[in-house]
Amino acid sequence: MDGNGRWAKKRLLPRIAGHKKGLDSIGVIIKSAINYNVSTATLYAFSTENWNRPSEEINGLMELFSDAIDSQTDKLITNDIRVRILGDISIFTNKLQSKIKSLIKKTSINKGLNLNIALNYGARSEIIMAVNKASKSKTGALLEKDLTGNLYTKDMPDVDLLIRTGGQKRLSNFLLWQIAYSELYFIDTLWPDFSDKDFIDALYFFQNTERKFGNLKGNI
Ligand code: IPE
Ligand code: MG
Numbered sequence: 001m002d003g004n005g006r007w008a009k010k011r012l013l014p015r016i017a018g019h020k021k022g023l024d025s026i027g028v029i030i031k032s033a034i035n036y037n038v039s040t041a042t043l044y045a046f047s048t049e050n051w052n053r054p055s056e057e058i059n060g061l062m063e064l065f066s067d068a069i070d071s072q073t074d075k076l077i078t079n080d081i082r083v084r085i086l087g088d089i090s091i092f093t094n095k096l097q098s099k100i101k102s103l104i105k106k107t108s109i110n111k112g113l114n115l116n117i118a119l120n121y122g123a124r125s126e127i128i129m130a131v132n133k134a135s136k137s138k139t140g141a142l143l144e145k146d147l148t149g150n151l152y153t154k155d156m157p158d159v160d161l162l163i164r165t166g167g168q169k170r171l172s173n174f175l176l177w178q179i180a181y182s183e184l185y186f187i188d189t190l191w192p193d194f195s196d197k198d199f200i201d202a203l204y205f206f207q208n209t210e211r212k213f214g215n216l217k218g219n220i
Helices: 004-010 015-035 048-052 055-078 094-106 123-136 144-148 196-207
Strands: 040-047 082-086 114-121 161-164 183-186
Touching: 004 015, 015 040, 015 055, 015 196, 040 048, 040 055, 048 055, 048 114, 055 094, 082 094, 123 144, 161 196, 183 196
Parallel strands: 040 114, 082 114, 161 183
Antiparallel strands: none
């Protein structure tokens, strides 16, 4: 979800105004994901590298996360959405941690959209964490499944489609293990401007892409 800061800058607003507007796009895309039967969606909300931003912006984001939990929990429950977090939340304030944990618990029996929020997430540290956990519980060579079973995404399917808004064509340490065979979709639109129509375009792109997973399908 890239481009919040630039969206705000274009309007001579503080960066946090862009992040706030970005929350509206999240609402639109969640609704659309449910409409189009997407089983799992993951939002990259805060990376391990985002701690390098000015403290004013970080504090603003933490406040936004907290306010969004307060205002959206009921809606998430009514819409049968199950929320899970990818990332290490132990670094957040106790208050925010308990809000997050209670949101996870309250939505844990929901059966509709699986909504993952990547918070204080970085793929490299996730992989290292998984290797350490796996090697503790097993002697001898690790297999792929030992690693996948210890990622934040254990029990979840690999990523089918990755969408990055805001014009940059990079992955920024996002789900590096899980995107090995993902289709990648980059769009210049800034996240606060990302619409239902843009999302549908991305789904069409995915639908019209033949997935090969390394085999010769389609070539013979
Ligand atoms: C991404 O938007 C949102 C978060 C990191 C929460 P940016 O804040 O990176 O926006 P730009 O790239 O400065 O426009
Ligand atoms: Mg950015």
